[in-house]
Amino acid sequence: MARKHQLRHQRAGTVINVTSRGQESDVTKALRRVVDHLASRFGANVSLVHQKQWLLRDIVAELRGTYPNMDFHYHFDRSSIRPDGGILYMQGPPADKLSYPILIAEVKNQGTNDLRASEALPKQAKGNAIEPLGKNLIGLRTALMRESIFPFICFGYGCDFEEGSSILDRVSTMAMFGKLNTTHLYNEEQGKFNRGSFFFRENKWSVEEMATAMIDIAERSALYYFSKYREGHFRRP
Numbered sequence: 001m002a003r004k005h006q007l008r009h010q011r012a013g014t015v016i017n018v019t020s021r022g023q024e025s026d027v028t029k030a031l032r033r034v035v036d037h038l039a040s041r042f043g044a045n046v047s048l049v050h051q052k053q054w055l056l057r058d059i060v061a062e063l064r065g066t067y068p069n070m071d072f073h074y075h076f077d078r079s080s081i082r083p084d085g086g087i088l089y090m091q092g093p094p095a096d097k098l099s100y101p102i103l104i105a106e107v108k109n110q111g112t113n114d115l116r117a118s119e120a121l122p123k124q125a126k127g128n129a130i131e132p133l134g135k136n137l138i139g140l141r142t143a144l145m146r147e148s149i150f151p152f153i154c155f156g157y158g159c160d161f162e163e164g165s166s167i168l169d170r171v172s173t174m175a176m177f178g179k180l181n182t183t184h185l186y187n188e189e190q191g192k193f194n195r196g197s198f199f200f201r202e203n204k205w206s207v208e209e210m211a212t213a214m215i216d217i218a219e220r221s222a223l224y225y226f227s228k229y230r231e232g233h234f235r236r237p
Helices: 026-042 056-066 113-118 131-143 167-174 207-229
Strands: 048-051 087-090 100-109 152-157 197-201
Touching: 026 048, 026 087, 026 100, 026 207, 056 131, 087 207, 100 131, 100 207, 131 152, 131 167, 152 207, 167 197, 197 207
Parallel strands: 100 152, 152 197
Antiparallel strands: 048 087, 087 100
């Protein structure tokens, strides 16, 4: 996977792809806390890399290496999956052809009827801001079929996700009918259900709340890779 044009997060020695601190979103602020925690937990010997996108060509290359008897296709070299919070990886040795994601984060806001009500305006139909999320999920789940974890988390907020809203069932469907506001890192039923974690409610999630859930997923994902591939596989030379 290409790792060019990366901005270094000096405090933890980890690359964080953002434009500037002044333009950081809440999920990026939470991500910085994740990186600081992992640097403290595992030390500087483990290399972490952050990317804004995962190119389809790189996903397909890994799938072809893992499943040589299957056909995989894509159309354009620049096509990619771009989660809102990007993808945080542990980096293997230079010759390694696999990626090791420990955290993939999305944030979705949907619903304007609360604002319209405050302005005495009639309600509008509920939105579809989360619909593109389904496409990303298909690609990400396929990319990580070789592993026993799915380190994906999505934070959704807005009046469309208030308790009793029918939109919540759209989210439940994307979560493979798993319980919302619950962390699902490890795949279940012999890998058939790689659900991911979906935290949805009406009120906006704070940076602290997001960081707490993201740290849990990233730390346990790192321990999973250490167990499967051995910790030395990820140590800097």
